[in-house]
Amino acid sequence: MNEQQKQFQNMVVYQIYPRSFKDSNGDGIGDLNGIIEKLDYIKELGVNAIWLSPCYKSPNEDNGYDISDYCDIMDEFGTLADWKRMIDEMHKRDIKLIMDFVANHTSSEHKWFKESRKSKDNPYRDYYYWADKPLNDWKSTFGGSAWQYDEATDQYYLHSFAVGQPDLNWENPKVREEMTGVIDFWVDLGVDGFRCDVLDQISKDFDSESIGNGPRLHEYIKLLFGRPKVSHIFTVGECWGANADNIRLLTGGDRKELSTVFQFDHILVGCCNGCKFIPQEFVLDDVRDALVKWQNIMQDNDLLTTLFFENHDQPRSISKYANDTDKRYESATMLATMMFLQKGIPFIYQGQEIGTANYCSDNIGDFRDVETINYYNSNCKNVSEDKLMKGINYGSRDNSRHPMSWSKGLYGGFSESEPWIPMYNRYKEINAEADINSEKSVYNYYKQLLALRKSSDAFINGIYENITDNKWGAYIYKRSLDNEEYIVICNFEDQNKINLDINGEIVLSNTNRSSVNGIYSPYECVVLKCTKTEVDMV
Ligand code: GLC
Ligand code: CA
Numbered sequence: 162m163n164e165q166q167k168q169f170q171n172m173v174v175y176q177i178y179p180r181s182f183k184d185s186n187g188d189g190i191g192d193l194n195g196i197i198e199k200l201d202y203i204k205e206l207g208v209n210a211i212w213l214s215p216c217y218k219s220p221n222e223d224n225g226y227d228i229s230d231y232c233d234i235m236d237e238f239g240t241l242a243d244w245k246r247m248i249d250e251m252h253k254r255d256i257k258l259i260m261d262f263v264a265n266h267t268s269s270e271h272k273w274f275k276e277s278r279k280s281k282d283n284p285y286r287d288y289y290y291w292a293d294k295p296l297n298d299w300k301s302t303f304g305g306s307a308w309q310y311d312e313a314t315d316q317y318y319l320h321s322f323a324v325g326q327p328d329l330n331w332e333n334p335k336v337r338e339e340m341t342g343v344i345d346f347w348v349d350l351g352v353d354g355f356r357c358d359v360l361d362q363i364s365k366d367f368d369s370e371s372i373g374n375g376p377r378l379h380e381y382i383k384l385l386f387g388r389p390k391v392s393h394i395f396t397v398g399e400c401w402g403a404n405a406d407n408i409r410l411l412t413g414g415d416r417k418e419l420s421t422v423f424q425f426d427h428i429l430v431g432c433c434n435g436c437k438f439i440p441q442e443f444v445l446d447d448v449r450d451a452l453v454k455w456q457n458i459m460q461d462n463d464l465l466t467t468l469f470f471e472n473h474d475q476p477r478s479i480s481k482y483a484n485d486t487d488k489r490y491e492s493a494t495m496l497a498t499m500m501f502l503q504k505g506i507p508f509i510y511q512g513q514e515i516g517t518a519n520y521c522s523d524n525i526g527d528f529r530d531v532e533t534i535n536y537y538n539s540n541c542k543n544v545s546e547d548k549l550m551k552g553i554n555y556g557s558r559d560n561s562r563h564p565m566s567w568s569k570g571l572y573g574g575f576s577e578s579e580p581w582i583p584m585y586n587r588y589k590e591i592n593a594e595a596d597i598n599s600e601k602s603v604y605n606y607y608k609q610l611l612a613l614r615k616s617s618d619a620f621i622n623g624i625y626e627n628i629t630d631n632k633w634g635a636y637i638y639k640r641s642l643d644n645e646e647y648i649v650i651c652n653f654e655d656q657n658k659i660n661l662d663i664n665g666e667i668v669l670s671n672t673n674r675s676s677v678n679g680i681y682s683p684y685e686c687v688v689l690k691c692t693k694t695e696v697d698m699v
């Protein structure tokens with residue numbers, strides 16, 4: 162890690178999906194002024210950075226990940242003046258702003274693409290990939306071929322995602338120049354970092370089976386972020402192709418590429434043959450193995466890592482990994498403890514801090530996500546409606562996109578009129594107001610957890626060590642620095658007996674326990690502070 166990465170270890174990030182966070186003007190769509198209203202709520206939690214999903218101009222085929230102007234704000238979200246007020250209000254509260262940077266593709270409504278598709282000799286033609294016929298059999302992430310026929314010039318263009326998201330051709334130096342210009346535009350306005358959307362797909366090898374990790378990837382990343390002008394900013398790449406071999410190249414302290422990445426091994430373990438819509442049984446050993454593996458890779462290589470279970474593309478963690486009904490409080494608090502006391506930067510997704518569970522509906526009309534709808538349309542003839550909707554409820558990205566529930570009032574306090582996507586169906590039971598005002602709540606536990614993490618450098622710089630025995634049905638690890646040592650015990654089983662002979666002071670518990678006796682209840686977690694000599698495992 163370089164000096165900057167060491168500093169970034171102190172970050173705690175909260176992700177906002179602006180469309181669904183808070184509507185300030187009653188049109189049913191979240192907006193920037195709505196975010197400003199809620200900054201104190203976020204600050205209070207113990208957060209010091211916000212990752213804002215795209216707020217740029219967009220026709221919203223993929224809710225803002227299809228950008229038609231990188232240097233202006235989406236009309237429904239407000240204006241550049243609102244944005245400036247928002248970043249000022251964040252900075253006043255010592256909250257950093259991390260913007261979303263979508264480098265792999267634009268919207269088909271972007272002026273570059275509108276020009277590009279006009280004629281083969283248009284100056285913007287080579288901003289995108291055009292070919293007489295599909296160059297390979299790559300599939301779009303959202304279904305169908307990644308090559309779309311375009312009548313105007315009788316050629317095909319590449320889109321790794323929706324048809325309205327054509328891939329930019331990074332081989333073209335003009336594209337690289339435009340995109341560094343975008344970075345500089347926002348850095349000049351004071352942004353503190355970028356989350357880089359599917360970054361490892363910007364370099365492509367058309368002969369390869371997969372779209373990502375092309376031969377010029379590192380050159381392009383260095384070009385974007387290795388420049389002195391932007392050397393102070395925080396960068397996290399969404400890198401589905403990150404692995405033990407390339408992670409040092411992407412994030413090494415001397416590499417001038419990224420501060421850190423999101424990798425997805427722990428998320429993908431529940432993904433049947435890559436299909437997120439096929440419900441999977443939760444297998445603790447698989448998830449824990451993935452977490453342990455990456456904790457060790459990053460620690461052994463002295464790299465900065467990220468800690469997350471949720472974002473705007475994932476179903477809610479308590480529904481996927483634990484119990485979202487009668488053990489909802491225990492599940493949400495245990496998962497948070499398990500994830501966020503490991504080594505790395507915590508990323509909390511809006512609603513996670515109040516234990517939001519998946520949304521359930523048997524009506525496809527309640528869904529808005531392009532990936533979900535494409536999946537439904539291409540399977541509804543062959544798969545029974547019941548089975549299809551079960552899969553969609555399990556895996557749909559809309560699970561994390563229903564409006565944030567602020568209260569049990571009209572539209573959950575999100576808006577004064579009907580939201581763009583149905584209100585979260587459990588908002589009367591699960592909402593921020595109820596959580597803030599109740600002593601035993603996920604929100605108040607998150608506050609304690611983040612305060613604990615902040616209170617000791619052992620959780621930030623300390624050594625991580627997995628000490629779980631596979632037969633325990635638990636995840637247990639140690640964090641230690643100098644003479645301070647903490648043991649984090651997270652139990653997944655009913656009345657589990659975990660034989661750890663440890664004496665220590667309980668510094669956090671989701672069951673209010675006052676002593677450790679080796680027996681743990683379902684989804685119980687406890688954090689013990691020990692002095693090294695006291696630890697003796699049997
Ligand atoms: C990333 C985003 C996702 C988006 C896709 C295309 O995976 O997180 O929401 O649909 O890229 O931009
Ligand atoms: Ca609005």
